[in-house]
Amino acid sequence: MHNRKAVYPGSFDPITNGHIDIIQRGLKIFDNILIAVLENPNKRPLFTTKERVKMIQEIFSDQKNVEVKSFHGLLVRFAKENNAKVVMRGLRAISDFEYEFQLALMNRKLDPEIETFFMMPNVKYSFLSSNLVKEVSMLGGCLKGLVPEAIEARLKNKTYNSYKKL
Amino acid sequence: MHNRKAVYPGSFDPITNGHIDIIQRGLKIFDNILIAVLENPNKRPLFTTKERVKMIQEIFSDQKNVEVKSFHGLLVRFAKENNAKVVMRGLRAISDFEYEFQLALMNRKLDPEIETFFMMPNVKYSFLSSNLVKEVSMLGGCLKGLVPEAIEARLKNKTYNSYKKL
Amino acid sequence: MHNRKAVYPGSFDPITNGHIDIIQRGLKIFDNILIAVLENPNKRPLFTTKERVKMIQEIFSDQKNVEVKSFHGLLVRFAKENNAKVVMRGLRAISDFEYEFQLALMNRKLDPEIETFFMMPNVKYSFLSSNLVKEVSMLGGCLKGLVPEAIEARLKNKTYNSYKKL
Amino acid sequence: MHNRKAVYPGSFDPITNGHIDIIQRGLKIFDNILIAVLENPNKRPLFTTKERVKMIQEIFSDQKNVEVKSFHGLLVRFAKENNAKVVMRGLRAISDFEYEFQLALMNRKLDPEIETFFMMPNVKYSFLSSNLVKEVSMLGGCLKGLVPEAIEARLKNKTYNSYKKL
Amino acid sequence: MHNRKAVYPGSFDPITNGHIDIIQRGLKIFDNILIAVLENPNKRPLFTTKERVKMIQEIFSDQKNVEVKSFHGLLVRFAKENNAKVVMRGLRAISDFEYEFQLALMNRKLDPEIETFFMMPNVKYSFLSSNLVKEVSMLGGCLKGLVPEAIEARLKNKTYNSYKKL
């Protein structure tokens, strides 16, 4: 009997509708998806790790088979500790592919038992990234349809504050 | 409970160690893999559909969870008829990605319930394709490690004959 | 005063909603668009040049600023003979870009006065090509939303006949 | 009657002969080009916004149909406020294309009335970027033919000073 | 003491100024370059193997360190028989790179002693290919600067004849 749990790692700063689309597609295959929010002390995220975990938990509060945890350290170690043998990633475009390719091969080298699976989001999210979403929000653009409404509100508030500090 | 069957479509003219590597990785996730050998009346394959199906069946004769069938027509229809909701594809390089992207999006348009999953073969197969294998065989090159031994023998015999007809 | 006429060249075998989307976008900039249907005696199109021109003319019968002509020979010569200094092309993806880049640079070499402009179609057409449309039609797939209804009907009829000849 | 004004946005830190080449090509189509110099408080440009605007104004002082303004905030809002419905961008290479694709699609989402047009610079500028120009200047390399002479002089002076601060 | 001979393989149907540019650059490094003209019985070249060899020999008649031979079979075997351990290839663009990557890796698998070196042609040849040259010639376009004059004359004559046969 197979292990049906997949880890879906990322910064999710913040989570977008593109990420959510990938997770919903993944649930067609996997029994459980563990969203792994990267704590990266070197990058300065807009939202703290806690905030990012909480926002995602709220979005998936009704889905018992979606779990959210933060992690630091090697992804393959985190996957193993959580009894997952599959890493799930979305592929939007060529540049995604190359970076994903490099990471997946390094992860395979670090632990050959962990396999990476890729899925494509809906094409309407093909231009979407957390960074672009933050930039548009900071400039006052409308994010309707690109992030959940609750995220947009927090994003506006957060970027408004960060904008004032500039 | 999820549908654990994946369709792995291709021409497999002939199957290579790269394809076999993808299938073995897929078996870590899926309960059953249905290898779907494309009958394409417009292309002229080196091996007949029957030969291609038979060669693959011999390779996986010990694995009860691998099935081989030929198909023509729309892949999404074939998947549905065989109770599979997942199409599995290998991704080697950029050019793969673009073509795969186009096909997967068209398949999603034709049937939104069928999802395409991508996996990466071992890097040592990153340059491998059935076409290159046929060309090297026709020119008398050694294919050790690139195709199963039984395939190499048949390939040599077949390309030797086709070479004489030139 | 500028020359406001653009040539939009292609095989259009058949025209798709992706092509039509590009033409409508082009009309925001250009006063007239001349759709140039390539007569290529070396390729075997599904539709004759006459049929392709007629189908496009019907689609744009209400738009006085869209003209359709067939052409053979150098595109830059055709553009000049028709008093156009601009070639308009759609860009869907990376592979498009490279081929388009090569053609546009050769055309610039052949006639430095002709400039090529590129536009992006709606992302929902990002996987669409005339070849894929023909293949799906031949296999009996639904093309709703990918080509105009009148085209779909003719395509079904044509591919049904060509399919029977196989 | 069409709106014949195009916005050509960028950091222009500094403007290069590649940018100027694109602008001259754009003037074959558009009646007016508005060069929009991005004020980005987060990046640290070598030249101030004022300096960048002034350098470009000097280069185009004889061309009445070229205007230069600085902007911050959303590009689509700036375009609308200036009665332009077209954004013009140069495409040098694949990596350009992907980034440009992403931005153009986000801009189309933010305002579907604004259309992005792409042009290719002369191939002799295909390796040229403002960042590479700054780096070469800082290291004492010759920029003849890559930037206007007046820009080269100021660049040398500026990078000489910034170099001393290291 | 190193083996200073490089093999430069290709179809050369016909040789272009881009190929010649690569050869001249290669001569800065290698003592001898052996141009290997591929005899491919499956493709239908415009010029016979004999014609292609002869045209290249005329171009390099003054350069004692450039030799021209036709070959069929495996490139690595041909290189070895001619005491060369290096294959030299030009890289124009991304699509080139992927195909070249695949061939070079297969050649390395077939004979690990043969190493492939890549060089970039002058950017002014970045859009140039033998196929595009043939197409432009057939349509009556001017090839000045893209192929040697003697080649252009023969190309015109040859494509004129082939055009009449259509």
Next chain:
Amino acid sequence: MHNRKAVYPGSFDPITNGHIDIIQRGLKIFDNILIAVLENPNKRPLFTTKERVKMIQEIFSDQKNVEVKSFHGLLVRFAKENNAKVVMRGLRAISDFEYEFQLALMNRKLDPEIETFFMMPNVKYSFLSSNLVKEVSMLGGCLKGLVPEAIEARLKNKTYNSYKKL
């Protein structure tokens, strides 16, 4: 008689087995390889220039035809001062290619006498980069087979210290 010395420039922070593989391949062609360690005062390397030079010297202590020097300023100037007319670079993937293409063309513009040659590393290093190696080391992952053992030890020590400072 040819100049048989090639410069192999890079940051080498730290050198990986991928770099070493390229150097060994280069020695099949060049009499001498001069490894040029970039002193970049703007980037903050993990290892000082001195440390990087010393580590590489230890690795190649038995190979008289490999020399190591640090450099700053223009690469083409450094090459000339060291009587080298060839720059040697490894190409792993598409993204490599584009960046390398841009640098090589700029270097050709700065000094047309310096030619850049490209080689492919073993595919097993296709995902390897100094940055990824540093990241994995900092997270406690095993680098066996990716860097020489002596490098791995120093890397562990260095990243352990830098990690504690976070």
